[in-house]
Amino acid sequence: METKTKSRIIVFVAALLVWFALTDIKNYQEVLIGIAISLLVTFLTGHFLVTTEKTQHPVKRTIHFLFYILKFVWEMIKANLEVAYLVIHPMLPIKPGIVKIKTKLNKDSAITVLSNSITLTPGTLTVDVNKDKQELYIHWINVKTQDIDEATEEIGNRFEKTLTEVFE
Amino acid sequence: MQQNDGMTLIVKTVTRISVWMILLYGIYIIFHGHLSPGGGFAGGVIIALALLNVLLAFGRKFTSEWLNISFLHDLESASATLFLVIGILGISLGGAFLANFMNKGELFALLSAGTILTLNIFIGIKVGMSLFLVVWVLAGSKIVKGE
Amino acid sequence: MIVYLLCFLLLLVGLYGVLTKRDLIKIILSIGILGYAVNLLLILFAYRKDSVYPILAKGKEVAQMVDPLPQALVLTSIVIELGTTAMLVALAIKLFEKYQTFDISQIRRLKG
């Protein structure tokens, strides 16, 4: 199946589901108009959603994604404690700066989730992305190393392996 | 989707994922204007925001390939004209300008309240298109040095 | 009573900004504040003690409602304010193009 067609089908179904969640499903008028509006939305924006083919099976990807969420929550707790320690420390031992890290991901959605995860974890913040060179620029509240590989190990690799399973 | 047109990859991806939802929500607000809070203006603004999201994330070139800008302009004028046409139909069918001459239907049904739904749709299109075009024009004006 | 006074104060803040600021963008923002103050005034006049929002929903009993008319008026006036702001911003962009500045004391080709 062509990517665009697949994307449109996904958007159509999702739009219908959202419409039914918003409205009263028992009314036939709502259902008919919902289908018409979902078709319109699909026609206008349907081809945006999916742009690349995934290799993994959907079920396997979903399981990996749930696992990823757990891992993300764990990393989040760790990072929170770390930053809290920095904040309450009387000397305020911070060393802010921007570092560059490498990533092996090359799908748009994977990079987006990675960088958003990095941003959401306290202490690190994605400033910019260079997809062609597979690099991320991270603002780090406490720069431990300026070496690219070590920084990648410290920041990116926590998430990257699972994300590969989910999105690649 | 070039890297250097529009904003970064993150914004682009999130826009790709979310734009259909914003658009759908805008249309939902327009269609339920006579039943719940919202209506033509609010829904039109949300639709304009969906389009503007794409404009901001992907840049002018991509957007002008996606949407036919002159068609949007025609749509805007046409919906304004149709609004007036319904108003004038009110004179001949309902006895006064903008009179509600259509069947009022049943309370809380989607197709009810006569002309209000139609007017809401036209207002929504008009507002959405005008707001998008305003930003389109303002963002497109190049600042030229001096006179 | 105090709310009305605060609302009036907000109106005066807007008026002060319009009259004294020298930057085009700040003047536009002050006009926005002025508009919010007036809209707030309208909404305050609509308020009735111990009443609910004026929306009829399925299966809800008609209780005492706040006055819905000023709310409709505010919606219209917000639309108008949007138009005003867009107009002013467009003019400010054009003025910047012509004069290369947002400072109103340097935009003085018209005299007298």
Next chain:
Amino acid sequence: MILPYYIIIPLLAAFLISLIAGKKDNWAVILSVIATTALLVLSLFSFISMKDETVTYSMSAWSLPYGIVLVQDALTSFILVMVSIISFTSLIFSIQYIRHLSMDWKYYSLFMLLVTGMNGVIITGDFFNLYVFMEIALFSAFALVAYGSRAEEFEAAFKYAVMGSVSSFLILAGIAVTYSATSTLTMAKVAEVLPTNDQKVIFWIGALFMAGFGLKAAAMPFHAWLPDAHSSAPAPISSMLSGVLIKALGIYVLIRIFYNVFNAPEIFTKIFLVLGTISIIIGVFLAIGQWDMKRLLAYHSISQIGYILLGMGIATPLGILGAVFHLFNHAIFKSLLFYNAGSVEMALGTRDLRKMGNLMKILPTTSQTSLIASLSISGIPPFNGFFSKLIIIIAALQAGLPWYAVFAIIGSLLTLASFMKVQRYGFKGETTVESVENKVGWRMNTAMIILAVLCIATSLMVVPGIQEVTLDPVVKVIADKTEYIQLVLGGMNGN
């Protein structure tokens, strides 16, 4: 029922122009000429046929406590005729004048929106509806002032937009206070309920409306935006702004609110008197030193608005007659003068009086009509300006306000002096201008000749037989202050 068509026709024209004329420019001209002609015919017809009837119309067939009501009485018809005449001639004048600026159809669309806004303000009987139509008129005015896209025009438009928005918000605040005091927005209902309220409320509302509409009418302490905006706009738009916009949005609404709704409390008529006199004197003093022709005319607008306010402030039937008559006359001759300035600017490329001269040979129609208009504005006997000023001065004397009459005469003399300057330097000066850049075509000349003929013809309106059918019903509406409530509410119950 023709009332809603005053709004529908120009609005439909504006939208159709933007829909169709984006591709074909000629359609814009054709559509807008059709629309303004229709409005002219409609307003003249209703003015002649209605006399002193009052007609009301419920929008959307909602009856009065809930709906919006349109009201047409003699005053409304009178102002509508004025707006229609000026917009018709301005449009005829624009067809050639606007060609040398860009983007034809947008101009016509905005022009029709301007007419929509003014007609709406005039015809509505509802406070908030008035505010909405006022904003429509103002938006298109802002855009049209900036239409020539030169630096000065943007500057003037920005100033105008800021002042316009501030005054609009003051008016909206006034409307909010009115609503909270009376729980209604229909003018007639407000007039009915308001006297039962605390008198302080009337002063609050009056002060807010006085500041807001005073800014729109450019009475003296609020005049700062007018000279810039009116002199920077394209000439036909200057004539629309000076001729009718400040009257429809300023003076007309002031009359309606302070006479028909508030029943003319004495303190406000006193304010009218003082503001009017200050405007007459200071406006004319500022005008006399100007060398830019359109700027000079713009300052004269302030001065002439002062005469109208003075007439309103006297508040006797004779004073109101003078004010209403001067309102009409000023629209005619000030528009004509702006057309003259526009055609001179188009032909010579300058508005500086010192660089003009010898125009009698180059632009015969322009200079002859400008002579008529100048004599008219300075109050020389056979022309209309003389009669209206005379009535105002006599009314001031009769009402026992001799000093105000003296100021009015001084203002009139200074007006004469400043227009002698215009004629002396501008049209008969020694500077011999030989070449003309653009030819003034027949359409522009027609517009000027129509108004020049009207300058003489309207002075017939004071002839006793004609006065009874034209001006007297209008004065009756204003002078019988509370009659308005009966007529509007009674008319509604009759329907």
